Each structure stands twice: as C-alpha cells, then as structure tokens.
Amino acid sequence: MVETETSEKPSQFSIVCPPKTSYLGRQCSLHMLLMGRLREPVKCSTKMPERSVASWNAMITAYIRNARGIEEAIELFRLIPERNAVSYAAMITGFVKDGMMEKAEELHAQTPVIWRDPVCSNALISGHLNIGDLNEAVRVFEGMVDKDVVSWSSMVDGYCKEGRIGEARDLFDRMPERNVVSWTAMINGYLKMGYFKDGFGFFLEMRRENGIRINSTTLTIVFEACGNCGRYREGCQIHGLALRMGFEFDVFLGNSIITMYCRFGCIDSATSVFYMMNKKDVVSWNSLLSGYIRTRDIEEAYRLFENMPEKDVVTWTTMITGFSSKGLMGKSVELFNQMPEKDDVVWTAVISGFVNKGEYEEAICWFFQMLRDAVRPNPLTFSSVLSASAGLATLSQGLQIHARVLKMDMEFDLSIQNSLVSLYSKCGSVDDAQRIFQSIKTPNVVSFNSMITGFAQNGFGKEAINLLKKMQDEDQEPNEITFLGVLSACTHMGLVEEGWNYFRSMRSLYNIQPNPDHYACMVDLLGKSGLLDEAVNLIDSMPFEPHSGVWGALLGASRTHLRLDIAKLAAQHLFNLEPDNAAPYVALSDVYSVAGQGKDGEQVRMTKKSRGIKKSPGCSWIIVKDEINLFSAGDKSHIDFQEIKRTLSIMTDDMKQLNCQQRCEKNGLFLF
The missing domain is CATH 1.20.5 (Single alpha-helices involved in coiled-coils or other helix-helix interfaces)
Structure with missing residues (x-):
C-alpha cells in the first residue's frame, strides 16, 4: 500500500491509484448500477482510462443503498485516487447503515480534518443516534469545530427522542440558525412527552418565525398529537390552516388527518378527507375502517372492507375485531377462515372476542388450536386465555397456561401478571395471587384492582381495604372498578359506615359517578346488615333506572331477613326486567313459605309454570385432549x-x- 494524492496516512482503505475515468465509463458504471448488476461497475471502473471523484462517489452511494453492497462499496472506496468529503461521508454512512459503528469511527478518525466537519461528523452522529447511543453522539458533536444546522438539528432530535426535553430546549436556544427540521424536532419532542400545551405553543411560535415554513411532516406530527390528546378544536384549526396554505393531502398527511378525526369520533369529517385524497394507500383505507369500527358502525365498516382494492393483515384483523366487539363471533370466524395469512395478532383478536362474549370454553379451544398451528402466542394472547380460565375458575387449566408463560419467558409482562392475579384470585388461591402481585415491579391501577377484587371475593375484606390505602400512598388514582372491589369488601365484613364513606368519596374526592353496579354493592351491604328500608331509599334516589343486579341484591336480603313486603317489591321489578328468569319466582316462593304463607308461595310457582318459565339446567364440563366437553343436567x-x-x-x-x-x-x- 502507498499514500494517495491526499497525503493521508496509509490504512486498510488505501491502494495504488489507478488512472482517471472517462465520461463514457461513468455512464457505463451508473447504467449497470441502475440495472442491479452491482459487480460489473467495479470491473468496468478498473478498465476506464479516466475517472472523476463524482463518478466514484456516485457508485459508492449506489452500492450503499443496496442492502448487499457494502463490501463492493469498500472495494471502490479503496480504489479512489482522490477522495473528498463526500467520499468519506458516503463510506461512513455505509458503515453506519450496515451497523459497523467501529469501522465508521475508524474511518472518521482517518478523515482529513478539513473534510471531517460537518458532513462526515454528521453521518457519524446520525449513526450513534440511530442505535440510541446519545452519549457517543454528544462526544462527536462537542468535538466538532465546524457545526452546521444539520448537526444542531440532529442533536436536538436526539435529546428529544431520549425524553431529555430540557437539554433539547437548551441546545435549540443556542442554535445560531434554525430550520424546519429543528423546529419540528422540538415540537415532536414536547408532544411525544405529553406536553401538548408546550408543543402546540411551539408550533404557533414556529409559524411566526421569519423564513421558516411548516411542512407536511410538522403538520402530520401535530395532527397525530391532537388525535391522541382529544384536542378537537386545535385539530380543526390546523386542518383549516393546511387548507389555507394550499397543502396537498398526500398519503402521509391525509392519513394523519383521517386518523385524527376517527379518534374524535367524527367519521363524516374523516370520510370527507378520505375522498379528497388523490392517492390512497392501504393505510388510508385501514384508518377509515378503524374509524367506522370505533363508532360501532359495523355495516358501513364491512361495506368499506368489501370495496378495498388491497387488504393487508391489519385490514383483516381490524374487521375481525370489529365483528368481535359486536359479539358477532360467527362473522369473525368466517373472515378468519378466509384470511390468506394469519399471524398471532389476528388469532388473539378472535380469542379475545370469545372471552369478551363470555364464551370462555371456545376461547381456550382456539388457543390450543393456535398452538397446534405453530403460531407463537404474544402477551395479549396469554392475558386473554388466562382471563378465560379465570372466567371458568379452572385452576388446572390456568396452571398449564402459566407454565407455558414461564417456558416462553413472558412472566414479567405486566398484562400477563395482572391476568394471573385475577386467575388465582377467582380460583381461590389468594396466596398465589398475592405472590404474583408482590412480584410486579411497577403495579398499575389494573394490578391493584385485580388484587383488591381478589381479596374481596375471597372474604379478605381487611386486606382489600389496606391495599386501597397502599394504592393511594403510591399515588395511584382509583377508578370505578377499584371501588367495586372495596365496596364488596365492606359487604363481606359488614362495614356499613365505611361503605358509605367510600361510596360518597367517589364523587367528592375522585369525581367518579357511581354506576348501577356500585349501587348494587351498597344495596347488598345495607341489605345484609338488615337495613332494608335504607336500601329501598337508596334505590329510590338513584339517578337512573336500577338494573336486575340491584333488585336481585334486595330480594336476596329480603329472603334472609324475612321482609315479605320488600321481597314482593323486588321480585315484581325482576319479573318485568327478566321475564324468562325463574330465579325471582323461586326466591319469592321461598319467602312466602318461610313466612307461613304456603298457599301464596304455591301460587307463585303456578304462575311461573303457566308462563312456561323453567330454571336453567346445571352445566358441567370436562377437558379431554385440550377440548372442552359440556354436559347439561337432563341432556x-x-x-x-x-x-x-x-x-x-x-x-x-x-x-x-x-x-x-x-x-x-x-x-x-x-x-x-
């Protein structure tokens, strides 16, 4: 090896200088590159009598853009008789793209100082930021003598993506000049961190900045944030601004607006934007399809699905999820069977659909079929099938699934941990549920709710209430489900006063409006404590019509405390709400019998019989070879x-x- 004309020190990239290429040779090489014949340009270039550095750089860049061209790019780089800043930057970019950061660092160090900044250093900074190594990017940036706007903008974006928004802002304020990229990076940083007010304010400030014109990337980021944060007014304002500024709704911009309006539930606005777009891709169709599913317009969603020119796995999964959300599992399965390629997500969508509909046996069967088809379950799959096992209270089945979770190293996934807590609680294994709960590093509100409910369902009322206090100490905000568990715990312990306090605190402290289930818990608490008149007064004060759970709790308490008058009141409401349910007839008949009014009890039973109301037969099941077989009494x-x-x-x-x-x-x- 010898030194090149640049007088740089010899390295693995140096070689004896060949003669220069001709114009014809450059055209020959570039044509071969465009035709995908990547080896021929090297052969051709070694025979060309004349070359320019631009020809070499063009070929190196073309090789780098090809996924398999890095070795050829290195070979060409070593052949260059005269390199310039573009040559080094192109090769450093190639190493970065191929994940060869050590090679990139080595070549950067060998780059002549006059060419190192800013282009070559920018390429190296980009490489470090792409792999999330902000500290190394900072090292390169601070070592630069000559920084341009790309250098500053890259670092601002890097700090923002790491969530270090304060340092990003400090760097932004020190920039000698700013462009749309640096402004957009700061806006995106604020919005991604959830600081909508700051991000939107930055966007407005950007509009007032002289010489800076917002682009479609900036607008796409703002539209996405408006949709995610539910900022309808701001979203509409920016949409109007885009129209006034004459932006064409290209695929990316149009898709972001459609998604935003769909999140707002404004399906008509989303549809208008969709039909305004000159060009649409599968994401455009999927975004509108998701909007119809979100607004539960399943018929229009299916009509759109049928008219789609192209469908991908997201399309099929979205439509299947839509049918599942409406309980139309027959249609979900029909589409699933038509689907050309099925991944873990669509399998999970069907399994979750059966779970949400309460068809737990079917969900478990689908899970085992998924395993037989060699499809790897994801955490949501396991979470759903564990919920199915919890719904059936089949501990043995749950243990098998838990074993698979351990085998696949998913035991620390939060959604799975929460489902395991629920499973073991519903199967009566409170100690196991508590062990799982205590192993959760950062429990969320679902984790606390699962454990509180588990304690309450198994008669550990004191533990449930103590856990609520711990939840509050850890600054976790309780929700409606939390209070259902706590009120249930108070019922098990007969804590009437505490129950009233928690019930009232829902509105006063947490701005949560009690729903019919909370009222049912309070009626149950008052009824079991013998305060039936107070329970009736509470029902009368409800701001909505009581559901069957409320009257059922009152009827049960009336039977326990032999309050025939209240039993008749509750039963009559249940007769109207659930005319085919035999349970209230049986309960009222029992109250009459215990009260010594057997004839009236017999009359209730005769009424039930004359109306053709029969008690639902008991049902049992047995699992044989991963299949659940159901048995009904008398079947x-x-x-x-x-x-x-x-x-x-x-x-x-x-x-x-x-x-x-x-x-x-x-x-x-x-x-x-």
Whole structure:
C-alpha cells in the first residue's frame, strides 16, 4: 500500500491509484448500477482510462443503498485516487447503515480534518443516534469545530427522542440558525412527552418565525398529537390552516388527518378527507375502517372492507375485531377462515372476542388450536386465555397456561401478571395471587384492582381495604372498578359506615359517578346488615333506572331477613326486567313459605309454570385432549348418550363394590 494524492496516512482503505475515468465509463458504471448488476461497475471502473471523484462517489452511494453492497462499496472506496468529503461521508454512512459503528469511527478518525466537519461528523452522529447511543453522539458533536444546522438539528432530535426535553430546549436556544427540521424536532419532542400545551405553543411560535415554513411532516406530527390528546378544536384549526396554505393531502398527511378525526369520533369529517385524497394507500383505507369500527358502525365498516382494492393483515384483523366487539363471533370466524395469512395478532383478536362474549370454553379451544398451528402466542394472547380460565375458575387449566408463560419467558409482562392475579384470585388461591402481585415491579391501577377484587371475593375484606390505602400512598388514582372491589369488601365484613364513606368519596374526592353496579354493592351491604328500608331509599334516589343486579341484591336480603313486603317489591321489578328468569319466582316462593304463607308461595310457582318459565339446567364440563366437553343436567341429545349412560352405570357399580357409597353419602353425594 502507498499514500494517495491526499497525503493521508496509509490504512486498510488505501491502494495504488489507478488512472482517471472517462465520461463514457461513468455512464457505463451508473447504467449497470441502475440495472442491479452491482459487480460489473467495479470491473468496468478498473478498465476506464479516466475517472472523476463524482463518478466514484456516485457508485459508492449506489452500492450503499443496496442492502448487499457494502463490501463492493469498500472495494471502490479503496480504489479512489482522490477522495473528498463526500467520499468519506458516503463510506461512513455505509458503515453506519450496515451497523459497523467501529469501522465508521475508524474511518472518521482517518478523515482529513478539513473534510471531517460537518458532513462526515454528521453521518457519524446520525449513526450513534440511530442505535440510541446519545452519549457517543454528544462526544462527536462537542468535538466538532465546524457545526452546521444539520448537526444542531440532529442533536436536538436526539435529546428529544431520549425524553431529555430540557437539554433539547437548551441546545435549540443556542442554535445560531434554525430550520424546519429543528423546529419540528422540538415540537415532536414536547408532544411525544405529553406536553401538548408546550408543543402546540411551539408550533404557533414556529409559524411566526421569519423564513421558516411548516411542512407536511410538522403538520402530520401535530395532527397525530391532537388525535391522541382529544384536542378537537386545535385539530380543526390546523386542518383549516393546511387548507389555507394550499397543502396537498398526500398519503402521509391525509392519513394523519383521517386518523385524527376517527379518534374524535367524527367519521363524516374523516370520510370527507378520505375522498379528497388523490392517492390512497392501504393505510388510508385501514384508518377509515378503524374509524367506522370505533363508532360501532359495523355495516358501513364491512361495506368499506368489501370495496378495498388491497387488504393487508391489519385490514383483516381490524374487521375481525370489529365483528368481535359486536359479539358477532360467527362473522369473525368466517373472515378468519378466509384470511390468506394469519399471524398471532389476528388469532388473539378472535380469542379475545370469545372471552369478551363470555364464551370462555371456545376461547381456550382456539388457543390450543393456535398452538397446534405453530403460531407463537404474544402477551395479549396469554392475558386473554388466562382471563378465560379465570372466567371458568379452572385452576388446572390456568396452571398449564402459566407454565407455558414461564417456558416462553413472558412472566414479567405486566398484562400477563395482572391476568394471573385475577386467575388465582377467582380460583381461590389468594396466596398465589398475592405472590404474583408482590412480584410486579411497577403495579398499575389494573394490578391493584385485580388484587383488591381478589381479596374481596375471597372474604379478605381487611386486606382489600389496606391495599386501597397502599394504592393511594403510591399515588395511584382509583377508578370505578377499584371501588367495586372495596365496596364488596365492606359487604363481606359488614362495614356499613365505611361503605358509605367510600361510596360518597367517589364523587367528592375522585369525581367518579357511581354506576348501577356500585349501587348494587351498597344495596347488598345495607341489605345484609338488615337495613332494608335504607336500601329501598337508596334505590329510590338513584339517578337512573336500577338494573336486575340491584333488585336481585334486595330480594336476596329480603329472603334472609324475612321482609315479605320488600321481597314482593323486588321480585315484581325482576319479573318485568327478566321475564324468562325463574330465579325471582323461586326466591319469592321461598319467602312466602318461610313466612307461613304456603298457599301464596304455591301460587307463585303456578304462575311461573303457566308462563312456561323453567330454571336453567346445571352445566358441567370436562377437558379431554385440550377440548372442552359440556354436559347439561337432563341432556339426552349427545350422539353417544346411550354409551355414556352405560359407562356411568358400570362406574357406579364398581364404586359401590369399592365401598364408595358411604363415603359419597357422607360428603353429600349420591350414586344413581
């Protein structure tokens, strides 16, 4: 190796200088690059009698833009007889793009000082920022003698993306000149951190700055923030500004406006923007589709889905989720089966749909089918199927799923941890639920709610109330679900005064309006404490019509405390609200019987019979080879009913011979 004409020290990038290229040679090389024949330009360039540095730089840049061209770019760089700042910057960019930061640093150090700043240093700064190494970017930036607006803007953006908004602002204020990139970086930094007022104020200040014109990137960022923060007025103002400034609604800008209006629930405005766009991509269609789903206009959503010229996995998943949210699981499954490619997200959408509809057995079956199809579950999948197991209170099933979570190293995902707390609580394993809860590094309101509800459901009222106090000490804001758990805990412990205090504090301290479920908890608390007249007064004061849960709680308390007058009142409301439900008839009949009015009780039973109301049969299930098989009391419709009956008869005879009869009867079980 020898030194080049630049008199730089020899390195791995130095080589004997070949002759210069001709214009024809440059055109030959560039044509081959455009045709994708990346090896030929090197061969061609070594034969060209004349070259210019621009030709070499163009070829190096073309190789770098190709995902597999870094080695060829290095070869060309070593052949260059005369390099300039662009040559070094292009090669440093190539190393950065290929993740070869050590090589980039090495070449940056070898770059002649006169060419190092700002172009080559900017390329290195960009590389460090792209991999999240802000400290190294700062080191390069502070070592620069000559900084341009790109250098400053890159660092401002880097600080903003790290959430160090104060340092970004300090750097911004020290900039000798600013451009639209630096302004946009600061606006984006404020908005991404949730400081909408500061970010929007910065946007308004940018408009007043001389020589700075906002671009579509700036507007896209502001539209996104308005949508996320629910700032309808500001969003409409910026939309009007964009129209007055003559912005064409290109794909990116148009999509951001559609998404914003969809988040506001303004589907008509979103649709107008959609049809104003000259060019649309699949994201445009998906954004509008999500808007229709959000406003629960499932028919219009499906019409749009059918007319889409192109569908991707997001399209299918959005439509399937829309049907699931309306409880139309048949349509969800139909679309799922038509879907050309299925990923973990769409599987999870179907599973979650069954869980939300309360069809827990079906959700678990779909989960096992997902595993059989070798689709890897994600944390939301596990969270959903754990909720299904909790709904069925099937601890053994939940343990199997928990084992899979551990095997896949997802046990520290917060959504999974919250679902595990709920699962173990509903299965009565409060100690296990508490252990999971205590392992959560940063519990959120869902974590606290799951544990508080778990304590309350299992009779640990004191622990539930203590956990609420801990929640408040950690500055976690309780919500409606928190108070449902706490009021339930007060009911289990008979804490009437404390229950009233918590109920009233919902409005006075937390600005939470109690819903019918909170009233039902209070009615249950008062009723179980024998304060039935107070419970009736509370129902009369409700700002909305009581649902069946409220009257059901009152009827249950009336039966316990033998208040026939209140029992009749509650039962009559339940007859009207749930005309096909046999439970209130049975409960009222029992109250009559216990009160010594058997004839009236018999009359209630006759009324139930004359109306054709039957008590729903009991249902059991058994899991065999990952499939849940349901059995209803008195059901003879199963195809193998006779075989099942014979098998049960044989099992009964065997159990009798093994002296199981007395043990069964002792435990309240009867063999037929």
